[in-house]
Amino acid sequence: MTARTFQATNPATGQPLAPAFDVTTPQELETLVAAARDAARGFASSTPTQRADFLNAAAAGIEARADAFVEAAMAEAGLPEPRLRGEVGRTANQLRLFARVAADGSWVDARIDHGDLARKPVKPDVRSLRVPLGPVAVFGASNFPLAFSVAGGDTASALAAGCPVVVKAHPAHPATSKLAAQAISEAAAGCGLPAGVFGIVYEDGYELGVKLVQHPDIHAVGFTGSRAGGLALVAAAQAREVPIPVYAEMSSVNPSVFTAEALAANGAALAKGLAASISGSGGQLCTQPGLLFVPVSKAGDQFLKDVAAKLDATPACTLLTGGILNAYQVGAARHLGTAGVERLTQGLEPERGAQPQLLSVPIAQFTPKLADEVFGPLSVAVRYDRLAEVTPVLAGLEGQLTATLHATDAELDGLSDLLHVMGVRAGRLVLNGFPTGVEVGHAMVHGGPFPATSDGGRSTSVGSLAITRFTRLRAYQDFPDRALPPELQDANPHGLWRLVDGEQMR
């Protein structure tokens, strides 16, 4: 029997790309998951240094393949070279951040409550820490073929936590995926880790991915993509005999509010920055500002005119896949057909690609449907008379990854109601900036109330806190020191910050 194959498509030309990739068979998937399961125990007890070395080696492997990545991803994703060069760096830096987190080790939140034999009843010695869940499935996203894909944040954080990872490669960029997989697998081998700590499956459909989520030896899922895709995985995970968590980052229009004062002070610069934020990477960013609140005023008119002109001067974007382009065209047409909506940009749609679009609607005619995400370089400006009108509209939106306010420093203190609602509706609040460009650090929150993320913003998929998603708690009661994991031993051999009898120390 010959394996079924598929080919990626160059979105700029519509032509299939060589080589063809074999669709992973169900038997191969079983073998990969079994290897992950068998590797889990040893990987869970690897030292902080071993995991850090592994992640650093993977980062070096990514960088060593930079040219090949850029070539493959330009063909498969239609993204421009500078953007992809930056993404190689971002991906390597992300792996190195998690290497530092793993090396530091304090993320396990080790806690020690000493016992007391004199108390009646005797107080036991109780110690707890976070432990890896076991093998996890990661779904590569289409829009960051490196940084949110095979070697992206989900994979890096799961590996840092000590969980083997089985990636479902995104079918739009199999060659890019394969390069990343090689970098990780080589790093594992170079560090003496079993091959089972990392596996990858290829498929152009959905069956294999669902099988992976349903597999009893898979213990959690990381996903970045469409709302329909994310919800399908959530449903599959909940229908299991043993349900597992799905961390799906799904949908957000990232509302941005501009006050009249802000536009008066800085309108031209804001227009330039906003146009870049709307159309950069073809608008295919989770945090793209797709919904704007702009005052009805001369300054507001000029601002939108400037933004529209910038967008009209922007070359048409090649979108990631034909499916995304189609959904973009359908979504844009639906918005344009909504009562009260007019189009401010003039650019004609190219044959194969997306011309950035700016639409406008009076706030009185705003409907929640206009806050449905249209993935791509489109934004809807909602025109308001008074800021007090904006607050209830924001409060009625679905959960968002981000919410942005452009205001002068002087007016900030008077906007506490608006800021409160932004905080209720979003995971990250941005002041006088643009939501695109998600900084990878310790404080970043890339998550938000449902449906921005499936877990309602209780976790983040970017930044060092992402590591805790793939862990659970375990306590040890009255164990002798030598039978405890090193993180809980009296001598604190890894030098962790720990909560000892309620006091933070190391």
Next chain:
Amino acid sequence: MTARTFQATNPATGQPLAPAFDVTTPQELETLVAAARDAARGFASSTPTQRADFLNAAAAGIEARADAFVEAAMAEAGLPEPRLRGEVGRTANQLRLFARVAADGSWVDARIDHGDLARKPVKPDVRSLRVPLGPVAVFGASNFPLAFSVAGGDTASALAAGCPVVVKAHPAHPATSKLAAQAISEAAAGCGLPAGVFGIVYEDGYELGVKLVQHPDIHAVGFTGSRAGGLALVAAAQAREVPIPVYAEMSSVNPSVFTAEALAANGAALAKGLAASISGSGGQLCTQPGLLFVPVSKAGDQFLKDVAAKLDATPACTLLTGGILNAYQVGAARHLGTAGVERLTQGLEPERGAQPQLLSVPIAQFTPKLADEVFGPLSVAVRYDRLAEVTPVLAGLEGQLTATLHATDAELDGLSDLLHVMGVRAGRLVLNGFPTGVEVGHAMVHGGPFPATSDGGRSTSVGSLAITRFTRLRAYQDFPDRALPPELQDANPHGLWRLVDGEQMR
């Protein structure tokens, strides 16, 4: 229209108890949830000291009602006075622990990544913390009418996090519930907090509870009880337009392994301790040891004989409700009807109550059905020849709150496989102790892989870590100091431990 009413039943007599309680109407529920919603913003921004004062006042209010509690709960739950006196103390201590956690404030996990204007592109200033989810629903458990009920750990941790709480009182102990509700509401009023921070609903059925979970202004659910009940709430929460987390602690038989060496060294004392752990509080504890692994040997025979004798000498237990008694009898009969199972205890079942029971089965005839929880004073001893037989049986069990090993210090190093499997299957590992008696502290983990808890042990419902269940993350990007919550301001006015540019400090 007169309100529908219900009465609790004294489980010791089967007689209804005065007074009758009005079933909360759907309109009253709406009013309570609206009050919780309206109180949420102010409560979320209350200071650590305000929340601590509130929780300490609630603790004092609980203690001030100690006699009334004991009287009400003895009648409604059939538990003995010393146990209930202890529970009053446990409940007050739990509230005080969360008062300390709230006062300390470091639980918000504040993180600050300073910006860098010199970097290209400019690095933003990003700061994050945990914020309360908003109003949460808490379901009182029947088996701890105080400590896991109206003023129990779920309520205390949610209030400490700054979430208003609406409790669904357990219908088996409405008078006890009302006393606790009064203590909390008085404390709120005394601290100048709005009444909406705490509400309670009464119902002898399930409709109102499901309505509460489905209410769009409820943002999370805490539950301790049966597997069927927990799974029903999980399903209701997932079917919402905006799904919310349900923290349900549901089911566990808490496997305990006894080695031949441990029995040889200490069999008589272990038998005494085990019998108390099996039958204390009528065996109606989440961590009751319902599944034992005992060697086939003279010492093993003697040990089980001793345990059975202790259980036979234990007075019959009044169970919490007629429903629980019925389920106990049905479950015990099902186990006894399983091939290979014999009964080691001799005591006859009393007319109204449960005589503790010890059953035994050869490991070759063990089936997973014998690990289904029978809530009450019953335990199944699985007789093994070699410890190597026990490991795969443990590995095949469903997730557990606890797993216990009784072994000598000398043999511990040779039991790493067994300990590994215990760790995979349970949230808390106990060495040479009994799993009952869940210490309330910072390191306690009361949670475990599904179905022990619905979230697979990623959180705990006992101990200070429980607070994070009712929170999500929020980040602020490039906000001036005065517009940040105090927890993230440069001056650190609350003196929190924070992660600043990756370094733990305060």
